[in-house]
Amino acid sequence: MAGAAGLAAVGKAGASPSRVRTSTSDHRVIVVGSGFGGAIAALRLTQAGVPVLLLERGRAWRTGPNADTFPDPASPDKRALWHRGDPQLFGRPVAFDPYVGLIDAVVGDGMTAVTAAGLGGGSLIYQGMSLQPKEEIFNECLPESLDWPTMNRVHYPRVAKMLGLQTAPDSLVRRPEYRAARIFADRARKAALPISKIPMPIDWSYAQAEIDGRMKPSYTDGSGALGVNNGGKHSVDTTYIRKAFATGLLTVATLHEVLDVERLSDGKWGLDVVQTDVNGTTVARKKLVTPSLIMAAGSVHTTRLLMRARANSARDLPDEIGSGWGTNADRIYVWSNPELDFGVKQGGPVVFGSLNWDSPRTAHTVIQASIPPFGVNVHSTMMVGYGVSESRGRFRYDASTGDARLIWPASGDTRIQWRHIHPTALKIAGPGSVLTDSNRFVDTTWHPLGGAAMGAVCDLSGRVHGQQGLYVIDGALIPGTAAACNPSMTIAAIAERALDDIVANDVGVTI
Numbered sequence: 001m002a003g004a005a006g007l008a009a010v011g012k013a014g015a016s017p018s019r020v021r022t023s024t025s026d027h028r029v030i031v032v033g034s035g036f037g038g039a040i041a042a043l044r045l046t047q048a049g050v051p052v053l054l055l056e057r058g059r060a061w062r063t064g065p066n067a068d069t070f071p072d073p074a075s076p077d078k079r080a081l082w083h084r085g086d087p088q089l090f091g092r093p094v095a096f097d098p099y100v101g102l103i104d105a106v107v108g109d110g111m112t113a114v115t116a117a118g119l120g121g122g123s124l125i126y127q128g129m130s131l132q133p134k135e136e137i138f139n140e141c142l143p144e145s146l147d148w149p150t151m152n153r154v155h156y157p158r159v160a161k162m163l164g165l166q167t168a169p170d171s172l173v174r175r176p177e178y179r180a181a182r183i184f185a186d187r188a189r190k191a192a193l194p195i196s197k198i199p200m201p202i203d204w205s206y207a208q209a210e211i212d213g214r215m216k217p218s219y220t221d222g223s224g225a226l227g228v229n230n231g232g233k234h235s236v237d238t239t240y241i242r243k244a245f246a247t248g249l250l251t252v253a254t255l256h257e258v259l260d261v262e263r264l265s266d267g268k269w270g271l272d273v274v275q276t277d278v279n280g281t282t283v284a285r286k287k288l289v290t291p292s293l294i295m296a297a298g299s300v301h302t303t304r305l306l307m308r309a310r311a312n313s314a315r316d317l318p319d320e321i322g323s324g325w326g327t328n329a330d331r332i333y334v335w336s337n338p339e340l341d342f343g344v345k346q347g348g349p350v351v352f353g354s355l356n357w358d359s360p361r362t363a364h365t366v367i368q369a370s371i372p373p374f375g376v377n378v379h380s381t382m383m384v385g386y387g388v389s390e391s392r393g394r395f396r397y398d399a400s401t402g403d404a405r406l407i408w409p410a411s412g413d414t415r416i417q418w419r420h421i422h423p424t425a426l427k428i429a430g431p432g433s434v435l436t437d438s439n440r441f442v443d444t445t446w447h448p449l450g451g452a453a454m455g456a457v458c459d460l461s462g463r464v465h466g467q468q469g470l471y472v473i474d475g476a477l478i479p480g481t482a483a484a485c486n487p488s489m490t491i492a493a494i495a496e497r498a499l500d501d502i503v504a505n506d507v508g509v510t511i
């Protein structure tokens, strides 16, 4: 994880064979991307009787028990990295063969945004921390008209149920493998900071089965940081997408990357799509046409595709596309202390966090997470922090490259980071500890948000202003911060809310 924070990648097309077939086809609805937003759109539309084609650039990753589908974070291989690019680790090239791997780090000016690839999107490699913002902070950071009381009653609980959120049982936390989690909680309590268990999309009985020797370790040794091989993690491919598939109305096309979006003369949307093999080599080109296009490629990729469309065939797309982008003030620390024994094998992914949510201006969260098993006691574990962030970056389109590049202000997130997140992490770490902030090496976020935000670019349900049949249902819709929480719950709850509206009002009209 810490290594991956230093990854850099720039766009580079995969090698193409000399003869590639091109086909054309029409579809009622196309969803681009299969993370939280795309999976929820696919499920709710198919349940409403609408056939959906779901395009995903990455591959499907089957999970266990006892699988070895996902790479080992302690010694990663080509499965860790997305093939398009020149990945670097702290300035040096990473010598992996090209592969449709899990992590795609998009380098901008002053900020690298880490994004995911694969059927299930970020839910494959996220730790799974699933927090719902407090009402007061939600209303400060997001449009109040989203109606927190209704979302609190209907949409957040619906997501929690779909993802089977549970906190780690005490019987597990008492085990030696969970020593790092207990040290974190003890130190936070001693520092008079709030401490609570974090809801996770995990069936914790899998961790117990590992301890009983019935399954290979995945949760209990911290080796699930690049995907959980043991099953029991309710990623959206195993929940929302599986249910959508069961309707019989979902077609899933993995290894299908959308290169361009255009508006056709009849008002429909055209997609230029490349189908690859697992090494990223092009095997087919496709022109897909639809009246109803749902962009769910994640904040960075949805924004880049829409900016390219605006520069070419859809010049009246809103000017604000590319603005209002934020990092969620995301930090990763390595917490080291030679006096403390966090364990060689650290149970995870996450048990406890400190939610400092008294005021919308200072709200921030610090959580402990396990590190992968390196085989020696490095007297270190991980802390993750994030909070309400005020600064916003933007994407700038460059006609010479045909791509939009992220521009992040040099002092972005300074106030929340140095006045709030860092002091809290220091208090928990206590005397004798060293905190290594991975952003000191490369400014990185794992929580990119915004770029086609509600209000400026879309309505609250993701309809792009003035563009019939075009929707944004993913992190791009969230205006730059998830209100001191990790983003997935809020992206998912807003997607559920949007799909309620779209199913009620657009199906049979524009869909």
Ligand SMILES: Cc1cc2nc3c(=O)[nH]c(=O)nc-3n(C[C@H](O)[C@H](O)[C@H](O)COP(=O)(O)OP(=O)(O)OC[C@H]3O[C@@H](n4cnc5c(N)ncnc54)[C@H](O)[C@@H]3O)c2cc1C
Binding pocket: 032, 033, 034, 035, 036, 037, 038, 055, 056, 057, 058, 114, 115, 116, 117, 118, 119, 120, 121, 122, 123, 125, 126, 127, 128, 129, 130, 131, 256, 257, 258, 259, 296, 297, 298, 299, 301, 302, 446, 447, 448, 473, 474, 475, 476, 486, 487, 488, 489, 491
């Ligand atoms: C390592 C890591 C840990 C994280 N931990 C947490 C956590 O604990 N809790 C939390 O709440 N959040 C966490 N996050 C963030 C969370 O994963 C994201 O906020 C969330 O996945 C975003 O959802 P989304 O629907 O916007 O897009 P994504 O989940 O990113 O899905 C977008 C999908 O679109 C696909 N795609 C992109 N471009 C194209 C294209 N051109 N053609 C076809 N398909 C395309 C991608 O491959 C991807 O599958 C973490 C992220 C990372 C990287």
